[in-house]
Amino acid sequence: MSLIFSRQCEYALQAVTYLALKPEGEMTSIKELAKKLGIPYHFLGKILQDLSYKGLLASQKGPTGGFRLAMPAKDITLFHVVEAVDGVGFTKNCVLGFPECSGQNPCAVHEKWAGLRDGIYSMLVSKNIAQVAREMRKPEYV
Amino acid sequence: MSLIFSRQCEYALQAVTYLALKPEGEMTSIKELAKKLGIPYHFLGKILQDLSYKGLLASQKGPTGGFRLAMPAKDITLFHVVEAVDGVGFTKNCVLGFPECSGQNPCAVHEKWAGLRDGIYSMLVSKNIAQVAREMRKPEYV
DNA sequence: TCATATTCAGAGTTCTTTATCCTAAATTAG
DNA sequence: CTAATTTAGGATAAAGAACTCTGAATATGA
Ligand code: FES
Ligand code: FES
Numbered sequence: 430m431s432l433i434f435s436r437q438c439e440y441a442l443q444a445v446t447y448l449a450l451k452p453e454g455e456m457t458s459i460k461e462l463a464k465k466l467g468i469p470y471h472f473l474g475k476i477l478q479d480l481s482y483k484g485l486l487a488s489q490k491g492p493t494g495g496f497r498l499a500m501p502a503k504d505i506t507l508f509h510v511v512e513a514v515d516g517v518g519f520t521k522n523c524v525l526g527f528p529e530c531s532g533q534n535p536c537a538v539h540e541k542w543a544g545l546r547d548g549i550y551s552m553l554v555s556k557n558i559a560q561v562a563r564e565m566r567k568p569e570y571v
Numbered sequence: 572m573s574l575i576f577s578r579q580c581e582y583a584l585q586a587v588t589y590l591a592l593k594p595e596g597e598m599t600s601i602k603e604l605a606k607k608l609g610i611p612y613h614f615l616g617k618i619l620q621d622l623s624y625k626g627l628l629a630s631q632k633g634p635t636g637g638f639r640l641a642m643p644a645k646d647i648t649l650f651h652v653v654e655a656v657d658g659v660g661f662t663k664n665c666v667l668g669f670p671e672c673s674g675q676n677p678c679a680v681h682e683k684w685a686g687l688r689d690g691i692y693s694m695l696v697s698k699n700i701a702q703v704a705r706e707m708r709k710p711e712y713v
Numbered sequence: 714t715c716a717t718a719t720t721c722a723g724a725g726t727t728c729t730t731t732a733t734c735c736t737a738a739a740t741t742a743g
Numbered sequence: 744c745t746a747a748t749t750t751a752g753g754a755t756a757a758a759g760a761a762c763t764c765t766g767a768a769t770a771t772g773a
Contacts, residue, residue: 432661433575436761439668446679458720467670472762478722491769492719507680519574524694526581527709528609537588537706538649541694545687552666552683564679567669578731600749614732620751633740634748 433549438514440468441476443569445485445510449502449562450570456495466569476514483513502559511553520546575691580656582610583618585711587627587652591644591704592712598637608711618656625655644701653695662692 434442443466451457459477463470477496480486487499498505511517523530524542532539562570576584585608593599601619605612619638622628629641640647653659665672666684674681704712 432664432666434666434668436668442667443669460720469762471764474721475723475762481721488721489769490719490721490767491771493770494720494768496721522574524574524576525584526576526578527585527711534708534710536709537698537703538694541690545690545694548683548687548690552680552687556679561679566676567678568676569669598749602749611732613734616750617732617752623750630750631740632738632748632750633742635741636739636749638750 433519434511435515437472437476438511440466440473441480441510441514442507443468444473444477445480445498445505446507446558446562446565447570448486448496448498449505449558451497453501454497456489456493456497458495462496480510480513485509485513502562503557505558506554506556507558507561508550508553510558520550575661576653577657579614579618580653582608582615583622583652583656584649585610586615586619587622587640587647588649588700588704588707589712590628590638590640591647591700593639595643596639598631598635598639600637603637607713622652622655627651627655644704645699647700648696648698649700649703650692650695662688 444462447462447466448457459470459474462468462477463473466473477486477488481488481496481499485499485505486496488494488496521530523536524538524546525536527536530536530539556564586604589604589608590599601612601616604610604619605615608615619628619630623630623638623641627641627647628638630636630638663672665678666680666688667678669678672678672681698706
């Protein structure tokens, strides 16, 4: 079981932050990304394709081709990626799965969850991916 | 996509807290639970069966049969249910999906996530399900 | 120019989760 | 004892997520 984000979304987040480390405009192949990040090659291809379709990445075919961010890294947050891949359900839904989540008929943990949800949101938007990428202390990001 | 807990786990949490409202020892049928909580009947049956197997619930067949908590509601927390159904992965895994999550090679949001993860854990253990059930402001719980 | 190697694009497949169905076994009430 | 009710449990179907295979586009260099 994946936690809050789907596997696809996790891979997307890893890949996009990896791209943020590259000089602006430089193309990076699926091969390099898949190898460095340990993500299944073809699956990653489909994910990046999807991110291109949604306007977050730009792609180019052929040798020397690959993917790059469609806009400056400082203008992208992790939230943009989550929004594009998983949607914004986690900002609206009841953590216990009840059909409605509002102050009207709150479940027992509604208040507590509201705070945590805000925390998650702020974790995703408080830094742009250029900063995020630099703060990664992961061997994958070398 | 469900958020942090699987659908199955959400249903389990709703059902167990519902049972916590009943007088200790009283049996409640799948029928009543499914109807009140709006959970698919047969699916809920499997979930409750599983919770019985894991020792959280006790069951009895025949008319007047049903399910009840296997121990006093004050001794059960939401975490017990999550643990039984989804496991404790969320307390250990990297929120960005990296294979390792530790202070050794932290991802960019590791610290922030550590705090949120603790918050989620405390949300699940700070009250027993008797309290949780009483605090539900849900029409389902009547 | 054109063959070839490289890379993305998109359809297709497998696996897991969710949900349904059906029959058997246990238990109660009459 | 019989009929009604309820859980137990296997089998199956539908939906969604995860992953794979094949083909189209493109740059390079012979
Ligand atoms: S109603 Fe449950 S989190 Fe809002
Ligand atoms: S390494 Fe990412 S949350 Fe710990």
